Amino acid sequence: MRVVVTGGTGFIGRALVGALLARGAGVGVPARDPARARALLGPGVEVAAWNGRDPEPLARLLSGPGPCAVVNLAGENIAAGRWTPARKARILDSRVLAGRAVAEAAGMSERPPAVVVQASAVGFYGPQASRRGDVLGEGRPCGPGFLAEVCRQWEASSELVEGLGTRRAVARLGVVLGPGGGLLARLVPPFRFFLGGPAGGGEQWLSWIHRDDAVGAVLWLLDNATAHGVYNFCAPKAVTMAAFCRELGRALGRPSWLPVPAAALALLLGAEMARETVLASQRAAPLRLDAEGYRFIRPDLGQALAACLDGHAEPPGGRTVSS
Incomplete structure (x- = not known):
């Protein structure tokens, strides 16, 4: 299957393309910068110039024999600067x-993609959805x-795309x-540098x-x-x-x-950005992934942090289940 990955030069996208x-x-x-994308991703990837909104380059990438898929990860980094109106x-x-x-692009193609995986985030549930420790399943509004x-x-x-017969799944x-x-x-x-500690009171769920x-x-x-609809990716x-932060400190x-006081974060980031990012409390659970058979590679935080810090990474997809 051919797969078109928007956001393919990003933090997740590069790893997905490699897998x-x-x-x-x-x-x-x-990609907006095809030369940079080719340098990052290597010669095995077909790169097309794209401004982030024109469907024609996507339609050209989707064309060709056999089934294709789209993984849509495109989006500006929410933490790259203060949240001005612009x-x-x-x-x-x-x-x-x-x-x-x-x-x-799917509508323009002679053969619409067989599947679209649409990225999202657990921010969908709101910044204080788990203030009382509530567990957030995919059905939460x-x-x-x-x-x-x-x-x-x-x-x-x-x-x-669902009206074209394309299966669509959303990854929160x-x-x-x-x-x-x-x-x-x-x-x-x-x-x-011995300056680490939790943001705010540290009681918010991550x-x-x-x-x-x-x-x-x-x-x-x-x-x-059979996988379709919304899935919590956590x-x-x-x-x-x-x-x-205690586990990170132990790993390091x-x-x-x-701790960084909430008031200091509000001054640094702006009150709205601080409240909805580092101070947000979201205790999401991967109920559908668990129920439908996905086997986590790194379910333990200590193990996951160790893998991040020593550079070791098991090839993603090594434990996926094919239908």
Whole structure:
């Protein structure tokens, strides 16, 4: 199967492209900077210039013999800067316009994709969905707040492909852990200098997933013809921020003793961004992945952190189940 990966040069996308190539799949990646994408991904990937909203380059990548699939990961990094009105508009537009382009490209193709995997996030449930420790399953409704609304529109952006007979699955990602990027790229440096500690009071719930499992579960969705609808992409056991930082400190041989007050985070990031990111409390559970047979590669936080910090990574998809 040929797979088109939007956002293929990102933190998750690069790992997914590598796993697909290892399986012998043909891979196409639309990118704003094709030269950079080729340098990052290597010669085995078909790269096309794409502005993030035009369906025609996607339709060309989808064309060709045999079945194809789309994994839509495109979206501007929500943590790349303060949430000014202009940045909030870019965060939303980068996701919604890309999803609509996927749907339009599918409609333009002689053979619509067999499956579309649409990215989203557990931010869908709202920033304080687990303030009382509530466990969030996939049936929980959309919560309040900017990120929840972004996720709602992001998920809906590609839903028209279902009218073409395309199977569609939505991956609501938790915080993705992996070497060289994501949350750990921001947390590890202060811990190494004995300045680590939880954000806010540390009581907020953190739903996390190792990048190996984020990739492995995407491959599982591609493989399984009965997989459709929404799936929480997070490890079986969420932890509080305080517990996460203690485990990170243990993995690094450093204390977790210097909490960052919520008021300081509000000054640094802005009140809204702080409340909906580092102070958010979301205790999501992968109920559907568990029930339908996905086997986690790294379900334990200590093991996952060790794998991130020593650079070791089991090839994603090694434990997926094919239909």
